[in-house]
Amino acid sequence: MTERGAAPAGAEPGPAHRVSLGATRYGKAETRVVRVDRSAARHRIRDLNVSIALAGDVAETYLTGDNASVLPTDSQKNAVYAFAQEHGIGEPEEFALRLARYFVETQPAINWARVSAEEYGWDRIELAGAPAPHSFARSGRETRLVSVTCTGARAWVVSGLSDLVLLNTTDSEFRGYPRDRYTTLPETGDRVLATAVTARWRHADAAGDWAESYREVRRHLIEAFAGTYSRSLQQTLYAMAERVLAARPELAEIRLTLPNRHHLLVDLAPFGLPNANETFVAADRPYGLIEGSISRDGAPEPGEAW
């Protein structure tokens, strides 16, 4: 973003010592905001962890400690709370867009802002068979993610989720791989396949029905995982991505990170017991890690989205 030459302080450097400040970012990370909508008898709640990163013409503070362009990160935190109060939170994409635009539009030195958020889900409690008006249990399932990047002229929206843990007890094999000097793994025609999905998908536009888009992408990811007969976790990854892009025309690209949470078959032969894919060790480390990006042909370029 910003680049400029700078002599090291207190030295008359020779050419070998000249250095330049390259890309920089700064901002307030992990502001925790909970917003209760009490406008109806049945309260609603949104719970976000918001991180802000700004860039622009801020080299002076790095080079000399002159802070004339450095909006304090404390002010950024205050803005999160004030925006939650003034505008509500709504969908996290909206909230992040509003904040990101605020910084580039009001701070002369700032020409790039990224607002990211994690959203934690809460389920309404049932009380005597009816929805409780103001009581919630944290869902504990996946975390919803959003990352909005804004320059003066444009905005990019990436939505996503993490920690969506999925498992198939069968319909997964792994065979036909090459062998090197260090290969001892036996081929298998039936294994447990488990992963903790991290997915991020880039919207073609900075507007849309964020709630529906999230709900549907999540559903397609889960159904594609469950419905794919898997010859490799890579194949499953691609099937998940392809299904999401096929079903959701508002998306330009999706990136998936899938750790292979190995469930190792326990050898029970020493105890005279069979084990027909029934008893497994859930291993912690090491784990396979499979990553991939799939894009719609002809979709807009990613620009500053990632």
Next chain:
Amino acid sequence: MTERGAAPAGAEPGPAHRVSLGATRYGKAETRVVRVDRSAARHRIRDLNVSIALAGDVAETYLTGDNASVLPTDSQKNAVYAFAQEHGIGEPEEFALRLARYFVETQPAINWARVSAEEYGWDRIELAGAPAPHSFARSGRETRLVSVTCTGARAWVVSGLSDLVLLNTTDSEFRGYPRDRYTTLPETGDRVLATAVTARWRHADAAGDWAESYREVRRHLIEAFAGTYSRSLQQTLYAMAERVLAARPELAEIRLTLPNRHHLLVDLAPFGLPNANETFVAADRPYGLIEGSISRDGAPEPGEAW
């Protein structure tokens, strides 16, 4: 459990140096076992983290390194997997009882065994509106707990849960407290009340319908939290405990640990904004911590349960 005098090695100790070995325990902790029941077309899954602690006549290994009484913790781990295969897992209380009894019954030196487990929940995935036959998503909600203690003659069963995060957006106040030199907290008639419940309940007997008991205790905890107008988190704790004991005659005692997950009202006056209990900071630390035990009058003594 075991106590005996022992002179420090390499010294002729005076009386002040005589020390005695007191209570000891040893065992294998955190054995991760996943069991798939493939006996029907619709697979089922159970996922446990099992910890074993044994005690008895094992002083010799401490004092001299003679291991004649020390069943290896590796064998204990193997037993977890073998038992899962031979008997299935079933309800975690059953599984823990079976394992705990095995150690005290087969190891001459062992007269006390505790088998604890955490169980992680998995929800069956819906696929095109129907339950998928062999696909699951980790629920991410609370962890189910069990701790079984067994001596030769008796067994005690404690069930429980942790990380059940609950929140009421209103119907909570905190007033009428004493003030010392360091009290600055203003009284409040309306606050957010949130906690992450850890509960452990002791069964009067070592037999029962564990699944129903767990499901109902969990429901009563949640409903009592949601349905209590709270003047203090202590009052809510007692209401939760009392309701569980009133509803579940199979229980002798319940212990609750409730961190007060403070949601602090943000002062938005500097920005000319109101905040009528709508916008909160979800604070990490410090937090209040409220604990209590409630017992049924006339219930059996706890013995070795805790």
Next chain:
Amino acid sequence: MTERGAAPAGAEPGPAHRVSLGATRYGKAETRVVRVDRSAARHRIRDLNVSIALAGDVAETYLTGDNASVLPTDSQKNAVYAFAQEHGIGEPEEFALRLARYFVETQPAINWARVSAEEYGWDRIELAGAPAPHSFARSGRETRLVSVTCTGARAWVVSGLSDLVLLNTTDSEFRGYPRDRYTTLPETGDRVLATAVTARWRHADAAGDWAESYREVRRHLIEAFAGTYSRSLQQTLYAMAERVLAARPELAEIRLTLPNRHHLLVDLAPFGLPNANETFVAADRPYGLIEGSISRDGAPEPGEAW
């Protein structure tokens, strides 16, 4: 501590429904306080995480929500900071004693107070070969622990440490153990022995040279671990405890919890390679867990120390 009968709200209970409030505790947990002593040109720093638990005649808040005896946990937090400012922190045992006594002496309803703390170490930075006057690096080694319990009449002090990770590359064996149906572990005459020490030691009196005592107990624990030829981790545990009690007459008892951080020898035979105790997997789970308490004969009873 407190026990009293209580009828469940909104019901005329039969005898089976009568329940009693048993032991309770409440207080502020994890107050993070950092204190800089600027009284000399060379600043000093102490960094504590303080948790407070109080008990006494506080049943009314559980039973009715009457808070007349409930000093707010917010006031307890304020006291931590005010005490740090007024008295400094000094040794954490002193700081905890002062706080614990404050609560039982000033709050009529409180007759039992426990103040626990973790202390994080900071090393002074060297700058051009000399100690920097006001710059520190967090040590990252073990955490120092203290837990002080105070009733009106008495105080008990338990000091300790956690996360002291020690490893011997040899001089450890494990043999001569019994075998059950599930034993497959081969005996070994040479293994890596590693553990993360948690130790807590009870002082006979509530006064002493806390700094020297801590420093020396820590040294003896480490030297006994390193200097013991180990036939079992239990033997090492006892040797550590015995050495501490032999060397430090101010102590009445020590309790150790030693996870066996297994370093598993990798089988490299499939690759035509030897492995003479050189290449290991550092395993995460499961792990052995060895616990024991050793007391000095004739030492004072523990009372409320633990």
Next chain:
Amino acid sequence: MTERGAAPAGAEPGPAHRVSLGATRYGKAETRVVRVDRSAARHRIRDLNVSIALAGDVAETYLTGDNASVLPTDSQKNAVYAFAQEHGIGEPEEFALRLARYFVETQPAINWARVSAEEYGWDRIELAGAPAPHSFARSGRETRLVSVTCTGARAWVVSGLSDLVLLNTTDSEFRGYPRDRYTTLPETGDRVLATAVTARWRHADAAGDWAESYREVRRHLIEAFAGTYSRSLQQTLYAMAERVLAARPELAEIRLTLPNRHHLLVDLAPFGLPNANETFVAADRPYGLIEGSISRDGAPEPGEAW
């Protein structure tokens, strides 16, 4: 890396549905290897957590589940252990270079390999004033990092560290910043400045004295932090980077990520107490986050290093 069109399975897609596989990576993450060098009476130890990522002509497994190009991640894990045994570990940069080259040189489909590692430090224990021959305590200080990327023709080496926690008790101010509608922060001429340094530095060449380079970069980072009078954490970041590049000609670039671990002055006025920068809350969240990259002018381009 690989890009190719692919029709969604089971459909004759229209143009809007055509998608392409973009960049992919796969490999084994977090292989924990501990290596003991027993060649001298005084043993030595190295302790690494190794992660491998490979890329190349592997699209087929994503698109069809054909694994003919997919060296199993299990084989990669085995290679880590076999290499540790055959070649020792040595400096982590060497170890990572050797492994990365192995994959691109032996696997026809693989043309890009990244081997990353964390190294955990162990200090030799002192026993009766002398270095123990085979006993160690984990240092607990910063984690050493390495990331080597290798294509057939070239290799890039990035070294680094994380979790180096530094604190100055004075010589830090923050003033002269712009104010927006949400600014309430008062200026300060004296504050605590603390951070947990994550630093990564790119070497100009894939050869060097890695041990000395690491030791010296670490020293310069610490000394520059301690020795800089700071007007902003940005200024401190730049001073650290500049000093490292000025002192270490083998480096082309350094990237720093510095969370501002806020130590907030406690307002003790309600208790009639002063607080002249002595008593602080160590806050968890939110925190400022400052990032920057500084390069030597004329240094080689980063290529695939990051």
